[in-house]
Amino acid sequence: MSLHNKICLVTGASRGIGRGIALALGSEGATVYITGRTLELSSKAPGSLNITAEEVNARGGVAIPVQCDHGVDEEIHRLFDKIKKDHGKIDLLVNNAFKGVATIEKNTAIPFWEQEKESWDDVIHVGLRCHFIASQVAAKMMVTQKDGLIVNVSSAGALFNFFTTPYGVGKAGLDKMSEMCGKELEQHNVTCLSLWPGLVQTEAIVAAKESLEKKKGAGVKIDVSKGETVEYAGRAIVGLMNDKNLLAKTAKTITTADLGSEYGFIDVDGRTHHSMRCVKAGVAMKHPWLAALIPAFIKVPWAWLVAMVHHYY
Structure with missing residues (x-):
């Protein structure tokens, strides 16, 4: 239980990568605040905060589900007020909340000049702006502590032309934000970085498996079965939390697979990425x-x- 007594926050943890990160942290004994808009299971989308919480607790961690719309600044501030009141510190913030999945699916084949303004607002507001707000509040606590880690879940969409223009702008902006925030935080012994998972077997990706595998990216056929499980990014973050030389990674953009090679972990299904x-x-x-x-x-x-x-x- 390498993360016993560590206080962590994972945003957007009802499903997908956020859920996987929460499970990995829970497996190491962490106390994990998990946020999202879906507290109870519904027919609208798979997963919920309460289900993730049950899974984290079963792993040996302590899960604290908090319903939070990260598009509303006041709710973000209330969330951190609760963490500060409960524990007086925060060791890890994982910015993962993202609203733009449906918008991206709707606009992928549409030129940017024909897209509704929501194609920008959904992706940039909850996916970049909200991460900046959360990072600000977390940084104030971490600078006082002289310790902490902020991980921004980004993607290769910052480099390759994936999906839509707003998506690429959002991820590139997130990487730049990690770089500049990381450099400012370094003198306070606080680390901020961007993490790029590879193709991940999220619920949405698995559901779209057939259509995805008919497409080709850069002339290469997509094979969803070779994607990372949702917990692989979590194992990467556990590795970061246990890295004695963590501060050397501040302001950098790092892939989950590179961390797997460096820290020597494999995916939960035994594969090496x-x-x-x-x-x-x-x-x-x-x-x-x-x-x-x-x-x-x-x-x-x-x-x-x-x-x-x-x-x-």
Whole structure:
């Protein structure tokens, strides 16, 4: 129970990656505040805060579900007031709440100039702005403590042209926010970074498996079965929380797979995931026989990857 006595907050934990992160933290004995708009299970969407809480408690953690609309500043402030009143500290904030899934699905095939303004507002308001508000409040507590970690759940959509223009802008903005906040917080021994999961087997992705696998990204067919489980990102965050040299990662953007390689963890189903920087994984997409000859530790430097993406895509 490496995170016993740690006070954590995971936003958007009713389902998907947020739920997986909460479960991983609970498995290590953490006290986990989980937020979302869905407190009780309904027919509108799978999962709920109360179900996630039951699962976290069953793992040995302590879950505290708090219904919260992260699009409303006052509700975010009330949430942190509760944490401060209950425990007087916060060790980890995971900004994961996101409202734009339905908007993205509706607008993916529509040019940006023909989209309704909600295509921007939904993604940027709850997905970037709300993360900034939560980070502000958490930082005030963490700076006083001289300790803490803020993780912004981002994606490769900040680099590749995935989904819609607002989605890419939101994720790129989140990475830049992590960089600048991380640099300001470093002198106070507080870490802030962006985390990129790979393709994740969320409820929405699994439900859309057939349509996704008919598409091709960058000429490569999507295989949902090879995606990370929702708990893989959680294991990455557990690794960060136990990293004695955590502050060295502040202001950086890091993939879950790179952390898996660094910290030596695998997914809950026993699979090892390779970073998008891994030459072996990249070659395997089109030439499996050649990939078998390449060691997994050979990786393209981050700056090279960025340059190649900007050149070819």
